[in-house]
Amino acid sequence: MEKQKALYEYVLRLADDSLILGHRVSEWCGHGPILEEDIALTNLALDLIGQATSLLNYAGELEGKGRDGDALAFLRYEREYKNLLLVEQTNGDFGKTIMRQFLFDAFRKPLFEKLQHSSDQHLAAIAEKSLKETKYHLKHTSEWVIRLGDGTEESHNRIQESLDALWKYTNEIFYKDDIDSVLISENIIPSSEEIKAEWTKTVNDVLEQATLTIPSNNWIQEGGRKGFHTEALGYLLAEMQYMQRAYPNMTW
């Protein structure tokens, strides 16, 4: 695979992770368990949508077919989205949203740390910017995982159930195919082994402090990176794309 095409596909994967998770988290707007967390979650969503905008615009440039960030966000079909299955999962209760975000942030932080030194300067600039925001996200979600896990019996049981439900999607975070191989050889992206080592350390540390148990069931579910999604994504897209589908090219 040629480098430009591989980079387009890779940037699209990162962009879709941010976009889909950003949209999911934004669903909390006005529904947070307390006002402060409502505001915190919408702040997280805003950062993710901002990162998605930078990444999607860059993907559009790389593709070179005249599609901008908006066209990529709103006018693709489900099979064309390359996000992780983890990020499209429904919000559930507050604990599940926090657990999903934590498992993701623990991956994004080391990834951006490495990507800010990428040989591709545009990608490096987006990573450098996003890293500063992601550090705040990881701190916030780690503290909540510990607070809920090591909290009451009710909060412990509920967040343990969330971990059990989401664990099967975590292996996909380190999914690797020839897109990655091409970019690793060009020093554009780090190897997934490097990221996995850091992710595992963060996750083990925090879950241990939270008195939570990593599920022993090792069943793995993946497909998002190739465009095969769970049922959850279709509903999300139907809502997210509604205006552009009902009123094509509308602006305000």
Add this chain to the structure above:
Amino acid sequence: MVTEKEIWNYLEEVFDPEIPVLTVVDLGVIRSVELNEDNCRIVITPTYSGCPAMKLIEEEIISKLKEKGISSVSVDLTLSPAWSTDWITESGKQKLLEYGIAPPQDEVDKSVLFAEPPKVPCPQCKSVNTRMVSLFGSTACKSQYQCNDCLEPFDYFKCLK
């Protein structure tokens, strides 16, 4: 012929839409001003990736410079080097304080969980007996605090490095 210095002075008349006491120069989002024969190019950088004020700031820069008789203005966005609260000018920090927003303090490493939040003096009564209510606040760049002495809630412009 307008000079670069004059452009910087004009930009001191463009205010941040969300914190209207700060000019875009105080905030440190203007990265460069480049003048050539028929165009003036301004490079700006966002405070946060999703900052919704960037588009408006761009439009306000263009309209301010038009008002000053500079007709051809382009505004470009750059992400690197990434904006830091260190770029807020000293006068900008003073204006924040007078407006009732506590300016950024030096903070400990963000990777430390449950770290003591930074000690932020109350912009109203100056007491340091304050507490963080939430790490995230009314905009992406702020946290929520409350003073334990005068009980006034206030915004803290959180450190971004």
